[in-house]
Amino acid sequence: MPGDGRIARGDATRRLVLRRAVDVASVDGLAGLSLGRLATELELSKSGVFALFGSKEELQLATIDAALAIFRSHVVTPARAEAPGLPRLRAVCERWLDYSERRVFPGGCFFCNVGAEFDARPGRVHDAVAAASGSFAAFLRESAAEAVALGHVDTDAEVLAFELHALGRAANADAVLGGDAKPYDLARRAIRARLAASAR
Template identity: 45%
Template sequence: MSPRRSAQDTIATRDKIVARARLLAASDGLEGITIGRLADALGMSKAGVIGHFGTKETLQVATLDAAVAVFQHEVIDRVTGMPRGIERLLRLCEAWLDYLADGRVSPGGCFLTAAASEFDGRPGPVHDAVAESGARWLRFLEAEARAAVAAGDLPGDTDPGQIAFELNGIAAGANQVIQLHHDLTARDRAWRAMRRICGRDR
């Protein structure tokens, strides 16, 4: 086997492990990832699984990164190419809520929201990675709100950080109601609340 082929096989195996870990963590949390369960599910040895990552924490961070990539595809990519302003912000919110309500995309609800609750009081590299992913998302939302202000779609005295904070809180609340109570009307309630915050409630 050539070195290039061997490297490609290594990457493919690592990606397969992470993909299965993401599905496992979606229902059982990042702490629910165990080397033994992954090895059994993939028909690998425990040493073969951990050998690709070195530590469980490295595997957890790689799993988080995979979940972020899914979120990017399902939510952020939906507004790529749209002019920045309130309509783009609303389309982003709509895609976000669709992601929360679609159990096929992320079984167990929003992976990032669940991870934030799971690791908010646990210091360490996984906590730091979860915190940074959440902070990046808030910065992105704030930038979108700021662009809507610059476009004249929101009042000039609007606080973009407050907009981002409120939208994020609404989505987190909707995710909890959808998952805990299996109440999909939370998606529509959240949508109305987001539209109100964005000045489009009529």
């Protein structure tokens, strides 16, 4: 059908715009996104880009969804492939630090950055950021709880997950601000020591 080509082109353009949008937002924040800026940078029609998203807020929400899919592909999905318990818990921490250190997003961890930007701003964008970040925190808690249930570690799973999350976020923030990789090394050493201390 003639319309199928237009739909396919529209989907391809949407993917292109969102790939650029997640990179821009990781550095300049979601507030730094604009339909006009993305159209100009990608040499696309402004009206065409506007037709894909309709508003800045819809663009922001779509950018969060796109970033979450990228994050999951680099961190959560590979970690889920590991055996449950301590192997999976180690894997998710390593994958998360690797993802931030390799600058999958140029601004470091997308959700650490936009979380700080929108933590005190109510609304749909705040709620979407909170839900995305919360889903990763829940995965960490689930992985820690499995490690406890399987007898791999003897500790409070919720506290352990909170500590691991805090170490990863600190490494990202310090590395992005300081421009060097030492915080990732420190976080890896701290995480390994924490898991070793709680292992049975």
